[in-house]
Amino acid sequence: MRKRQQRASATAGQQQAQQYYLVTPRHLAGGGDLRHVTEYLRASDWRDRSKTGGPIIFESPDRTVRVAYNPHTVPAGWTIRAKATAHQQAWRAVLSPHVxxxxxxxxxxxxxxxxxxxxxxxxxxxxDHGWQAGRGHHTTAISPDGSAFVQFHQPASGEVRWWAGARTEQGQRxxxxxxxxxxxxxxVLAFTTALADPLPVMRPRGHVPPDQRIRTTSVSVRPDEIAAWQRNRLALARAARVSATTARTGSTAPTIRPHTAGTSRPRR
Incomplete structure (x- = not known):
């Protein structure tokens, strides 16, 4: 009986709710957990080419695209590269660590x-979410609070590129x-869709950047709820993979519905 009580007590302790914050606008929320990106790629059958102590590297099943994260290189952060194919030129995306x-x-x-x-x-x-056109030579959209932008950058000389970013209250990068x-x-559309999404993102206590423009809501979340959200995201990845594989045969892929949980209260 005592052992069962001890196990029950340990389980209860593991499932004790922890404090998190729902943060808006999301572009000011800070980097977050890298596994949100990497575990989805893993569930989508991308190969993990990472080495112990080295950068995180994932390779597409056809070996044409690599997603890497390295905080120690210049530039630091995410680098996504694609090889040239018969239908697409080579391309590269670079995203700094705090995206x-x-x-x-x-x-x-x-x-x-x-x-x-x-x-x-x-x-x-x-x-659609209230970003306004910017002034100047480059085609630009600016977030409603003025803290983020997307630009099709066309310099007089140099490489034409897409450029997006967010700035602190002091105007720093x-x-x-x-x-x-x-x-x-x-x-690029998938990026701007995620960037403009008005839904908040969740960050642990102590991981919300100090910016007066950030709005937060305190939430109490149990570890099993976070695990359930993660499992659901990976299930969506697997369902998308199955759907893409079976579309040619006319099969029906499983439907996965998002899981929601957690009790929120306004932060004081």
Whole structure:
């Protein structure tokens, strides 16, 4: 009886709710947990080429795209490279370490699914959520609070590229992301969609950047709830993989519904 009580007590302790914060706007939330990106790639059958003590590296099943994270290189952060193929020029994306993982995942998740046949409009999700056109030579969209931007950068000399970023209250660089002009438009659209998404992202206590423009809501979350959300995200990755594989045969892929949990209260 005593052993059962001890096990029950240990389980209760493990499941004790912890304090997190729901953060908006998401582009100011800080980097987050890298596994949000990497475990989705793993569930999508990407090969983990990482070495102990070295950078994180994932390779696509056809070996044409690599996603790497290294905080010690210059530039530090995420580097995503694609080889030239018969249907696509080589391209590269570089995202600094403090790009929120939910925004990185918008881009990297899209690497695992076929592109749409429709012509993408990368500005549409920004316009839909109140981003305004900027002034100047370069085509630019600026977030409603003025702290983030997306720009199609066309210098008089040099490389044409997509450039996005966020800045602190003091105007300092919070993060930057650049994409070569050859980056497929559906991937840039996936990035801008994730960037403009008004839904908050969750960060642990002590991991919210000190910025007066950030709005937070305190939430109490148990470890098993976080684990359930993670499992659900990986299930979505596997379902997308199955759907892509079976589409040619007319089979029906399983439907996965998002799991939600947690009790929130306004932060005082």
């Amino acid at each position: 929120p993982v939910e925004i990185v995942a918008g881009f990297s998740d899209a690497l695992t699914t076929p592109r749409s046949a429709h012509a993408p409009n990368v500005w549409s999700p920004l316009q 919070a993060w930057d992301a650049t994409f070569t002009s050859t980056t497929p438009m559906h991937l």
